[in-house]
Amino acid sequence: MKDDDSSAVSGREAKELFAAWKNLPAIVLAVSGGPDSVALLWLAARWRNALSRGPRLLAVTVDHGLRAESAREAREVKRLAHTLGVAHRTMRWTGAKPKSGVPAAARAARYHLLARAARGGGASHVLTAHTRDDQAETLLMRLLRGSGISGLAAMARESERDGVVIARPLLSISKSRLIATLDRAGIGFVDDPTNHDTGFTRPRIRQVIEGLAAEGGDARNLARLASRLARANAAIDVLVDGAARYLALKDRWAxxxxxxxxxxxxxxxxxxxxxxxxxxxxxxxxxxxxxxxxxxxxxxxxxxxxxxxxxxxxxxxxxxxxxxxxxxxxxxxxxxxxxxxxxxxxxxxxxxxxx
Structure with missing residues (x-):
């Protein structure tokens, strides 16, 4: 794949990015309306349309009800999804909202609702639009919180949550490439103001990465570090499996x-x-x-x-x-x-x- 941060993602690249899931019966796409998730929708729809047979796609937008514009943004995602021939569903986070820890609570609610939509739609997988930039931010956030190796491995390409598989096909792709993809296709997207609000952790971490970039600590290198730590973490897990068998065998003998x-x-x-x-x-x-x-x-x-x-x-x-x-x-x-x-x-x- 190309590693040019200003180039659009090609149809050929999309085929490689989504190839692992072509034999699934159905896939849920998590689409908020921001550039990353709208690009996920666009690329997945193009990929699916190029297949003679492939999974049914269901775009799901979670309306957290935290901003006045969220309902309108969900409708815009629905309109785009239908234009692309993709079914759409809006899930709403109802009930009282917490006074503190809102991002974490909203994230947990989002995954819960996405999993519910997946089960209702006969899908075992939910695809999210996490990018290389998100991976770098996650690594740095966990580093500053003192995480161990498994935490510093950051986000895996696939993980399980609420009974469904969360898959992240765009982890190797930069946000700027996704924006370039949408610009070339003439597709608009939402710019969520909370992504620039330094009252939240991730926007502050983005500022830190911008400062680190001059010393080589840009998103590309941070994501590469996360990948290497993931490789080490997987090797350690194999050793733990072996140690568990060793202890069990010693017990069996004794x-x-x-x-x-x-x-x-x-x-x-x-x-x-x-x-x-x-x-x-x-x-x-x-x-x-x-x-x-x-x-x-x-x-x-x-x-x-x-x-x-x-x-x-x-x-x-x-x-x-x-x-x-x-x-x-x-x-x-x-x-x-x-x-x-x-x-x-x-x-x-x-x-x-x-x-």
Missing amino acids: MSPPATHRRSENASFDAESFVVLPEEIRLRLLLRAIDRFGHEGPAELGKAEALLAALDQTVQTGGKRRQKRLKQTLAGALISLTGGRIVIEPAPPRRRRGS
Whole structure:
């Protein structure tokens, strides 16, 4: 593919960008009306029309009701979609809106509504218009928040959310190329003023990237870094899979059948075998188990790191005569160390105040 930030995306490139999903029965396109998503709609429609057989396309616009213009913008997307021969549906975020954390809440509502539209339309995939610029911004935001390697891998080409696959075909394409594509096609788009409001995080991060560009930290290089970190993250996950099998095999050799029949109810590791593994591998094994058996959402990385340090210290300190014990809860999981084993299982429900 071309890497010219001022060139329009060609039909041939679009064919490559969407090729992975040509055999699906239906696809939902998330189209807000901004340049990125309108370009997604335009490119996907051209790609689909060039196929003898291909997926049904459904453009979905989520009207958050946060701006007076949003309803009109949704109607404009509908008009364009019908011009391109694509079905359209508007989903509305109804109910009370939060007074703080609006972007995060709006994003969660958007994905929830998109997933609902996908299920109703017989689609397993929702395509979003995230670009290389978005990838760079996500990397920098997570870097500043102290994310680990998996977080710095930023957005994957595909991920699962609310029971559907979220696919991002435009992650390698710059925003400027999408605007050039629309300019060549003579298609207009909406310029959402919140994208320039420095009261929100992403507009401020864009300003930071503009400053970093002079030192080589432009969106292209930041996105390339995210891609390399994603590659490293995938390799580490393979090692974690191997470590899990290693611990399971050691248990199979050392333990009698009655001691292993409760595997589905908890995760259990031999403590001495666990602590000799590399720290990142131990941390991910711990996080996997907590996410599986906990009932309060994903565990915070910093809290998981503190728990791992406590486990390590408990195992490694004290002689053989001293009983090593530890019991903590995290993200709805109970983590205990006793009898030389680390066990992760669902934590008992929290007691309500006054009960």
